[in-house]
Amino acid sequence: MRSIRRLDQSRREFVATGIAAGSAAMAGCITGGDVGDSEDGSDSYTVTMAPMGEMEFDSVPEDAFVTFTQYADMAVALGHGDAVNTLFSPEMSGPTMNGFYDRLEGVSFDWEGLENPLSDTVTEEQLVSADNDVHFLDPSYLLTNQDNLDQSQIERIAETVGPWVGSYHSGVHTEPAKAYADSYEYYTLWELFEKIAAVFQERDRYEALAEIADGVHSEIEENLPPESERPTVARATYDWNNDAFYTYHLNTDGFWHADTRPLAARDAFADREWSGDWGNYSYETMLEVDPDVLIHLWGITSQYPIGDARTALEEHSVGSELQAVRNDRVVAGGMRYQGPIMNLFQLEMTAKQLYPEQFGEWPGFEPGESYPDIPADERLFDRDRVAEIITDGA
Structure with missing residues (x-):
């Protein structure tokens, strides 16, 4: 068996x-x-x-x-x-x-x-x-x-x-x-x-970086708002060229969800399943789900830049009706193929976009630019320590 x-x-x-x-x-x-x-x-x-x-x-x-x-x-x-x-x-x-x-x-x-x-x-x-x-x-x-x-x-x-x-x-x-x-x-x-x-x-090096990751997860867990105050969130790659949303769950198992699962938002697609690695839905289905926040996966990359996604949604007759669009809560997601360093940054980025009152405002940035220079007291991890581990060893 x-x-x-x-x-x-x-x-x-x-x-x-x-x-x-x-x-x-x-x-x-x-x-x-x-x-x-x-x-x-x-x-x-x-x-x-x-x-x-x-x-x-x-x-x-x-x-x-x-x-x-x-x-x-x-x-x-x-x-x-x-x-x-x-x-x-x-x-x-x-x-x-x-x-x-x-x-x-x-x-x-x-x-x-x-x-x-x-x-x-x-x-x-x-x-x-x-x-x-x-x-x-x-x-x-x-x-x-x-x-x-x-x-x-x-x-x-x-x-x-x-x-x-x-x-x-x-x-x-x-x-x-x-x-x-x-x-x-x-x-x-x-x-x-x-x-x-x-x-x-x-x-x-692994143990030193894992210790930092443990600290990030602990800080997130300790500062999450009550579940009733967390937004409903859809995580999807919005493909405006093919009128499709390639959807992913937020909180299920798997390292593709390592930058959303610790944040424990309410998954707008929690009651929907798909047979492959991701779902495929239309504008009408997304409007039916109508999440508070739409995380546009790959939005930090040049292939599916967040600015283009927002513009395409705003100009679409159905997409423009989404409350996430109306309330300016279409936010950039990271890469699902994330290693440990990418995950630390993507966790921080997503935390700020979902819970700005708890983790500080996300300043935004354009794909191709450097990750924004977050004020030291609003960072979820010590950049200098991570750099030291990578360049000098633990």
């Missing part, structure tokens, strides 16, 4: 002519990881993670095949940003990441020139040619979202090139591929980060 565990909450040119479905991608404890004490003096070590099992590393990876942005953000957070050789939608992801990092002295990410590994189908030939030390992609994603690599090829890549490391279905707790159904586990954002820290042998 199928059993899925749910856990508690350098640069090398990538030789490719495209590696799937970039547009579709848009719309535990460490059981290994310490440097080994083998008799021959080898620096090899193992990391155990579902669904891959035990992965052996001869040394800390210097070249990494990276797909979704959370893994690039994790690498930067651990002081290994230079290992990143590829990135999902780099022209969108890179500037968005650096918009946050601009507020962390000495932290930046060199994304220009990176290939998008999901602009076409991943092939075995391309991965062998690129010869990366590690592949930050859930092998289940390849079987559920692509059709070019079979199980034997996936295993061969792991054995002859470099391990696969990832947990795509932890995003919203969707079903994994049948090949991994009996071994799959769902990880929170910080549990996933713990595994990536084991890969890079950066336990101290």
Whole structure:
């Protein structure tokens, strides 16, 4: 019987002519990881993670095949940003990441020139040619979202090139591929980060950043208004070109919700379910739901900028009737593919937009600009301490 565990909450040119479905991608404890004490003096070590099992590393990876942005953000957070050789939608992801990092002295990410590994189908030939030390992609994603690599090829890549490391279905707790159904586990954002820290042998940095995250969550929890005073909120990517709202829940499990779940607002779509990773609704349905606040997911990025979303809604005959539009409460959401540093900023940003009386007013900003310079007494975390951990170690 199928059993899925749910856990508690350098640069090398990538030789490719495209590696799937970039547009579709848009719309535990460490059981290994310490440097080994083998008799021959080898620096090899193992990391155990579902669904891959035990992965052996001869040394800390210097070249990494990276797909979704959370893994690039994790690498930067651990002081290994230079290992990143590829990135999902780099022209969108890179500037968005650096918009946050601009507020962390000495932290930046060199994304220009990176290939998008999901602009076409991943092939075995391309991965062998690129010869990366590690592949930050859930092998289940390849079987559920692509059709070019079979199980034997996936295993061969792991054995002859470099391990696969990832947990795509932890995003919203969707079903994994049948090949991994009996071994799959769902990880929170910080549990996933713990595994990536084991890969890079950066336990101290992980623990220091996790301590900061604990402080942010505690401050949020202590200052939330009573539930009856919290707004109803719809979280959706508003696609004005196709007259559609791609919806997400606020408070359910999965690291895609890591910047909204701690804020415990009332989910306008709580009583609606969808079979895939997200729902797809019309203007009329959104008007029927009519939330107090509409969080426009990806609104901080250049692909779906918040200003364009507001204008399109204001000019639409039905969209303009939404109370969130009338009351100027269409707000910018972050990227769902968020790593730990992105999550800290996105939590702060969302807290201010939902609860300005408790956490201070959100000053707003335009995609492509740096994250706003929040007054020191209104910040949810210490920028200097985060920068110190990243640049100097814990």
